[in-house]
């Protein structure tokens with residue numbers, strides 16, 4: 001039977017000129033309190049198989065930090081670059097989140113560090129956690145941390161740590177370790193996460209959701225206790241889920257992007273719009289101009305506009321919601 005659904009349909013804004021911005025690998029993007037798009041990219045640095053040794057130590061330290069501006073503030077409509085900063089600070093950018101006060105929270109997988117920068121980030125970082133270039137798994141070290149999420153109510157922040165630690169750490173607003181979960185224990189117990197790659201908070205439910213990348217699943221936890229609450233997984237995710245973002249629009253939606261298949265399963269690389277409580281897929285989307293190569297981060301504004309940044313296509317796309325009847329045969 002064919003069911004007509006008034007779907008939450010996203011289409012690329014093909015007039016938006018931001019796809020032509022000259023970017024390096026786009027690793028993170030976020031919207032600031034003025035609804036400007038902030039892009040975190042790698043300039044001329046590229047993460048490839050030679051970037052790290054088998055102990056996750058960065059190998060290109062000698063070429064120094066990225067000299068280009070790694071942080072671009074872009075007008076959401078004209079895509080004019082309003083501000084460009086973040087020079088000579090980062091070696092391998094990864095995650096970017098912006099808290100309700102407009103402060104930037106960034107991770108660098110080469111430095112194995114987490115940075116808090118003020119919005120004008122002209123001054124030196126407000127907070128730096130982790131030891132530069134030193135991977136580790138205790139309370140003072142990260143191992144390729146991937147993302148940060150900041151609780152708008154408590155000010156506590158969460159770090160997805162990361163490619164080589166597979167844990168989530170909760171910190172107090174001033175960076176004191178509170179608790180962690182998901183760490184794969186050295187006794188070989190199966191790790192709960194296989195690259196916690198992206199975080200998003202669902203304040204309404206006091207939950208923190210994690211893109212558990214190589215498990216191609218989303219897991220949500222109590223943001224207070226770390227207790228597992230629910231999992232969202234679909235065959236159409238394929239082999240990897242790279243990024244997620246929650247938005248309160250339409251009763252609560254979860255956006256996600258998946259990764260290139262590598263087990264030969266022919267699942268397309270695409271964006272997903274899901275009902276955040278049921279996990280049901282409402283719609284999927286892909287760009288018109290160019291195509292997704294490694295969509296690496298996703299964020300949505302209050303009016304349902306969605307941005308996707310791609311680390312291999314070195315591009316950011318803008319998608320706008322269109323009220324469109326979708327029909328599904330069920």
Ligand SMILES: O=C(N[C@@H](O)C(=O)O)c1ccccc1
Pocket residue numbers: 025027047048049094296311
């Ligand atoms: O995952 C990888 N990269 C992306 O996540 C990223 O660029 O953040 C990667 C893995 C192995 C070798 C090279 C790159």
